[in-house]
Amino acid sequence: MGDLAANLSLGFATALTLQNLGLCFLGCLVGTLIGVLPGVGPIATIAMLLPLTFKVDPTGALIMLAGIYYGAQYGGSTTAILVNIPGEATSVVTVLDGHEMAKQGRAGVALGIAAIGSFIAGTAATLVIAALGAPLTRLALLFGPAEYFSLMVLGLAFAVVLARGSVLKAVAMIVLGLLLSTVGTDLETGEERLTFGLADLSDGIDFAVLAMGVFGFAEVLRNLESPETRDVVRGKLGRLLPSLDDFKRCLWPIARGTGLGAALGILPGNGAVLGPFAAYTLEKRIAREPQRFGRGAIEGVAGPESANNAGAQTAFIPLLTLGIPPNAVMALMVGAMTIHGVIPGPQVMTKNPGLFWGMIASMWIGNLVLLIINLPLIGLWVRLLKVPYRLMFPAILLFCCIGIYSINNNPADVLLTAFFGFSGYLLYKFGFEPAPLLLGFVLGRLLEEKLRQALVLSRGSFAAFVERPLSAALLAVALVTLVVAVLPAVRKSREEAFQE
Amino acid sequence: MQGEEAGASRVRAPQDVAAGLFLVAIAALGLWQGAELSAGSLGQVGPGMLPRALAALTGLCGAVLVMQAFASPGARLARWPLRGPLFILGAAVAFGLTVRPLGLAVAGPLVVLIGAMASRETRWIEAVVFAAVMTALCVGLFKFALGLPIPVAPWAIGY
Numbered sequence: 299m300g301d302l303a304a305n306l307s308l309g310f311a312t313a314l315t316l317q318n319l320g321l322c323f324l325g326c327l328v329g330t331l332i333g334v335l336p337g338v339g340p341i342a343t344i345a346m347l348l349p350l351t352f353k354v355d356p357t358g359a360l361i362m363l364a365g366i367y368y369g370a371q372y373g374g375s376t377t378a379i380l381v382n383i384p385g386e387a388t389s390v391v392t393v394l395d396g397h398e399m400a401k402q403g404r405a406g407v408a409l410g411i412a413a414i415g416s417f418i419a420g421t422a423a424t425l426v427i428a429a430l431g432a433p434l435t436r437l438a439l440l441f442g443p444a445e446y447f448s449l450m451v452l453g454l455a456f457a458v459v460l461a462r463g464s465v466l467k468a469v470a471m472i473v474l475g476l477l478l479s480t481v482g483t484d485l486e487t488g489e490e491r492l493t494f495g496l497a498d499l500s501d502g503i504d505f506a507v508l509a510m511g512v513f514g515f516a517e518v519l520r521n522l523e524s525p526e527t528r529d530v531v532r533g534k535l536g537r538l539l540p541s542l543d544d545f546k547r548c549l550w551p552i553a554r555g556t557g558l559g560a561a562l563g564i565l566p567g568n569g570a571v572l573g574p575f576a577a578y579t580l581e582k583r584i585a586r587e588p589q590r591f592g593r594g595a596i597e598g599v600a601g602p603e604s605a606n607n608a609g610a611q612t613a614f615i616p617l618l619t620l621g622i623p624p625n626a627v628m629a630l631m632v633g634a635m636t637i638h639g640v641i642p643g644p645q646v647m648t649k650n651p652g653l654f655w656g657m658i659a660s661m662w663i664g665n666l667v668l669l670i671i672n673l674p675l676i677g678l679w680v681r682l683l684k685v686p687y688r689l690m691f692p693a694i695l696l697f698c699c700i701g702i703y704s705i706n707n708n709p710a711d712v713l714l715t716a717f718f719g720f721s722g723y724l725l726y727k728f729g730f731e732p733a734p735l736l737l738g739f740v741l742g743r744l745l746e747e748k749l750r751q752a753l754v755l756s757r758g759s760f761a762a763f764v765e766r767p768l769s770a771a772l773l774a775v776a777l778v779t780l781v782v783a784v785l786p787a788v789r790k791s792r793e794e795a796f797q798e
Numbered sequence: 799m800q801g802e803e804a805g806a807s808r809v810r811a812p813q814d815v816a817a818g819l820f821l822v823a824i825a826a827l828g829l830w831q832g833a834e835l836s837a838g839s840l841g842q843v844g845p846g847m848l849p850r851a852l853a854a855l856t857g858l859c860g861a862v863l864v865m866q867a868f869a870s871p872g873a874r875l876a877r878w879p880l881r882g883p884l885f886i887l888g889a890a891v892a893f894g895l896t897v898r899p900l901g902l903a904v905a906g907p908l909v910v911l912i913g914a915m916a917s918r919e920t921r922w923i924e925a926v927v928f929a930a931v932m933t934a935l936c937v938g939l940f941k942f943a944l945g946l947p948i949p950v951a952p953w954a955i956g957y
């Protein structure tokens with residue numbers, strides 16, 4: 299416990315310098331600003347804003363990026379409540395009751411409880427990270443290549459279960475993502491692989507380029523196709539602070555959402571996405587009057603929003619302790635860290651404690667900043683949301699182009715992003731989901747590296763993966779997960795869960 | 799996944815057929831590009847093993863998708879309007895081609911204006927004004943406030 303206190307105080311000392319505080323504030327502000335735009339989720343937002351952090355030192359840059367991330371998350375919830383469009387996958391359930399509340403003139407309260415729930419969840423999640431960081435880092439030292447490989451396989455298995463629609467299509471997307479990750483120079487032999495002779499591909503495909511194409515551009519294309527159905531709340535926002543009665547109703551949903559979200563967020567394979575769904579389903583199941591849900595029940599906003607934020611934060615745990623990004627946002631964080639010369643993994647905490655604990659402390663500060671800046675700024679977001687899409691999408695497009703160009707100062711990246719935008723559009727037309735593709739891509743390189751290392755160590759025998767107990771256990775869980783996903787009964791309930 | 803009408807040879811899920819063929823095409827592309835890489839052995843995996851195995855798996859997924867499409871019903875292929883992809887991606891391509899030689903002062907308005915053609919609701923006077931304002935804003939923000947090394951108008955002001 300003494301350790302924890304010492305570490306946290308080091309973290310706060312780092313995060314509370316004037317510069318870092320300012321960066322955290324700025325990150326939250328611009329993150330929310332871009333994240334509020336409909337159809338721009340956290341992934342596109344971070345990819346777009348990555349160049350903003352280039353001039354800052356690594357610690358400051360990561361603090362700012364984390365701020366951008368929380369801002370984008372919260373911006374997505376704002377859009378979900380004020381407009382009937384979820385900004386991103388994790389705020390899909392917030393739309394149900396949040397927008398209903400807004401229609402009843404309680405938009406302010408919905409946004410308020412979302413911010414307060416997120417803050418409480420963020421505080422708890424920060425403590426979880428601080429408490430689990432050190433022991434998990436020690437655990438990571440026990441991980442050999444075989445264990446790393448099996449853990450990533452488990453992550454991919456989770457991603458299959460979490461994807462919507464056909465299991466086969468989700469598997470296909472993961473395999474395709476893995477295949478894309480092999481493009482570029484081979485790490486061991488230096489041979490160029492699948493580059494079509496293009497020099498711009500010899501370093502591999504940049505994750506930001508792929509993500510921006512598949513999530514940024516393709517999203518604009520999809521939005522343009524469906525006719526404008528934005529239903530921005532008119533009239534009064536109402537009071538912002540929830541009443542005492544609202545608080546009483548939300549206390550337990552927030553606590554349950556936080557627990558669920560935090561636990562799911564740690565899972566590799568983008569478990570954080572599941573948090574809000576799970577929290578909503580749970581609240582509806584145990585509610586005394588379940589018929590209120592979908593008609594503006596405040597618990598239906600408080601629970602999922604808390605789960606959302608808790609998961610968004612505990613998703614940092616696999617990244618910071620094992621160096622494995624559990625989802626696409628964390629993969630962008632890896633990219634950002636690498637640009638600043640920090641290689642994520644267990645060594646960060648020992649070699650660079652100021653950065654590690656500073657970032658954790660800034661997570662809590664970021665949540666506080668969001669609470670402070672968003673409540674007064676909601677009016678501004680409402681006005682921004684009323685900008686017609688015919689003006690919004692060219693602006694989004696321009697930001698995307700400048701962002702992608704600035705990451706490597708390479709015009710070819712913009713062309714490549716356009717190519718992936720088209721590919722993402724095709725995938726959407728074919729009924730594929732892009733999320734598993736990105737996760738496959740994210741884990742691909744590390745997966746291949748560890749697989750090859752493990753096979754060298756075992757002299758070409760796959761038995762190593764089952765003989766080592768930890769690795770065998772991880773693979774067994776992965777197998778069970780996959781089998782369960784294909785079982786007809788579970789598939790049915792999974793479809794129902796996504797329907798809700 | 800067996801269909802209730804065994805032996806039906808009609809395509810019952812056109813979207814899945816297209817999706818499967820798409821995967822098979824990518825797999826073929828991967829196998830062709832990776833053909834010259836050595837696969838090595840399991841004890842010493844070469845650069846070609848994973849790309850080839852993954853390409854084969856992609857193709858397999860595609861083949862199964864196509865076969866399933868004959869067995870069980872599924873979604874139709876959606877409409878394919880070309881206007882959006884053409885102008886949105888065209889705008890990005892125009893940006894990529896012009897930003898180095900001509901700078902943001904040209905590339906910026908190009909993106910906004912070409913992009914604007916993607917929507918039927920665009921009003922042209924508004925779009926032109928908006929393009930100018932957005933470009934000025936981006937130059938101020940990215941070039942001057944953030945100091946990113948993005949060219950503004952090398953032909954006029956030298957940077």
